[in-house]
Amino acid sequence: MGMKSLFLSVLSGLLLTLGFPKPELFYLSWVALVxxxxxxxxxxxxxxxxxxxxxxxxxYASTLYWIQYVVQHFGGIPLPVAVLLVALLSGYLALYPACFAVAAHRWQGHPLLEIFGLPGVWVALEWVRGALLTGFPWANLGYTQTPWSLLIQAADVTGVFGLSWLVVLGSTTVLSCLKGRCVRWSLPVFVLCLSGTLVYGGWRLDTVKALEKTADSWTVAVIQGNIDQARKWDPAFQQETLRRYRELSMAAAARSPRPDLIVWPETAAPFFYGVEDDLTEQLNGMVRELGVPLLFGSPAITLLDGEPRFQNRAYLVDARANILGWYAKQHLVPFGEYVPLQKLLFFVHRLVQAAGDFVPGHDSQPLRWEDRGLGVLICYEGIFPSLARRTVLAGAAYLVNITNDAWYGRTSAPYQHLEIERWRAIELRAPMIRAANTGISTVIDAAGESCGRIELDLQGEMVCTARSPGLLTIYARWGDFFVWFCMAASMGCMVYSTLKRRSAKST
Structure with a gap:
């Protein structure tokens, strides 16, 4: 194995990365695996x-480089150890492209399998990566196509995996052309799949827009406090935090049309709401002054086996500060909110001193205000399609993502996070209301289009009109059926290639 082969492998890895924000060169993704x-x-x-x-x-090392910034800047971990942690995570994630390469090697000499089977293998591996060991579906290949609005509308049928399949098909098609099999096999099928997806996207976009015009309008405000993570939990800074959110919320409430709901980010209330009486009453008084219902994030204390434990919650209160409901985060951040396999990884507490002792919630029921169901996704829960789908099936017509991306600094992670969550709105045709502490805050409609945004590291407020088209999509009903089809097809192709190989040896 020479340097040329290694160079080509590294080149593919970097081309895969370049499709994601930033720089979001999405067109390179279509040939990245060539x-x-x-x-x-x-x-x-x-x-x-x-x-x-x-x-x-x-x-993965070039896509997830920002993890080094997080653990070094906020975990106090030395640079060499932080780099090592990124390398370890990348080393695990690299196993999936390695398995893809093995399948590609086995199917050399079988044009149909190589061209049309490999996209299914890639999708199957993406799904496993998003489910195994708590799951990490951060850099699915389909997400690179976010700028192509017509194309990504097909996500309400197949989820992001359908677009991953199509993008990999682009690479296998180019490969077939380079091998001289372009016109006969792959190109017509690829053109048919691509054009069919675009035609569906245009039709679906028109349908969703038409339904939105007839739907009831609802005005919502998102508040971006831009609180420095280093000062967020400083008791001396609590009053400044509440003052800032009050001023921004008052400015939003004075807008015309007046918002029906104000949304603050994850843990925007820097205290235990309902436990710390003085600060709780101060926040409640602020809500009464606003005269607008408020959804906000706050840490909470719950009892588990008689022991007090932390939860990451979102509370919904009405204009009189009466609690209408709360949601506890279900998918916790490993090493950030809890340490997995604590007996085995006992030493990790020394490396990640900021790791909390949080326990997850277990209820996907949406929070309800009047006749509207709000499906809450806290922090990176928005990268898990299953969580968003679960709350929509439970009656949520709107998705609300509250997050604190201050951990990421000015890396590409906040941009990647935002674009991933845009897909939940398209897959489920449920508008996404997103309030982020340091950005990027926005309201995304059911077609994946933003009404505006508050950029990174700015404080501000934004008022938008949201409309739910009232569609229950194929993806919402059937979930990852496309993935199961890809898995079955991949297994069939593997069995077929194995039998062919044995037959050839026997002759």
Whole structure:
């Protein structure tokens, strides 16, 4: 295995990364896997695994570099250890492109499997990555296509995985052209799939827009306090935090039309709401002064086996500060809100001193205000389609994401996070109301379009009109059926190639 093959593998990894924000060069994603597939020509199975692993390391290390900033800046971890943690995570995630490369190697010489089977393998591996070991579906390939509005409307059928499949098909089609099989097999099918997806997207976009025009309008305000993470939990800064949110909320409440709901970010209330009486009453008095219902984030204390434990909650209160309901975060951040496998990873507490002792909630029921169901997703819960789908099936017509992306600084992570969550609005045709502490805050309609946004590291307020088209999408009803089809097809292709290989050996 020469340097040229290694170079091609690294090139594929970097091309995969360039499709994500930033710089969001989404068109490169359509050919990103071509160098890797070319590098596999004439290699052994072990070499194929290694080349796929190198590709994965290059991709995930360059996409998730911001983790080093988080653990070093806020965890107080030395730079070499922070880099090592990124390398360890990237090393695990690189196993998935490595498995993809092994499948590609096994199917060399089988044009139909190589062209049309590999996209299914990629999708199956993406799904496993998003489910195994608590799941980390951060950099699914379909997310690179966010700027192509017509194309991504198909997500309400297949979820993001359908677009991942199509983008990989782009690479296998280019590969087939380079091998001289372009017109006969792959190109017509690829053109048909791409054009069909675009036609569906145009039709679906018109349908959603028409339904939104006839739907009841609802005015919502999002508040971005831009509280420095280093001062967020400083008791001396609590009054400044509440003052800032009060002023921004008063400015939003004075807008015309007047908002029906104001949304603050995750843990915007820097105290235990309902436990710390003075601060709780101060916030309640603020709500009464506003005269507008408020949804806000706050830490909470719950009892588990008689022991007090922390929860990350969102509270909904009416204009008189009466609690209408609360939601406890279900999918906690590993090493941020809890330490998995504590007996095995006992040493991690020394590395990540900010790791809390939080316990998850278990209820996906939406919060209800008047006749509207609000499906709350706290922090990175928005990257898990299953959580959003669960609350929509329970009756949520709107999704509300409250988050604190201050941890990420001015890296590409806040932009990646926002664009991932945009897909939940499209998949489920439920407007996404997003309030982020340091940004980016916005309201995204059921077609995936923003009414505006408060940019990163700014404080501000924004009032938008939200309308739910009232659609229950195929994806909402059937979930990841497309993934199961890809898994079944991949297994069938693997069995077929194995039988063909044994047959060839026997003859």
């Amino acid at each position: 160098p890797l597939l070319l590098a596999l020509e004439g290699k052994s199975g072990k070499e194929a695994f290694l080349l796929g692993y190198v590709c994965g390391m290059a991709h």
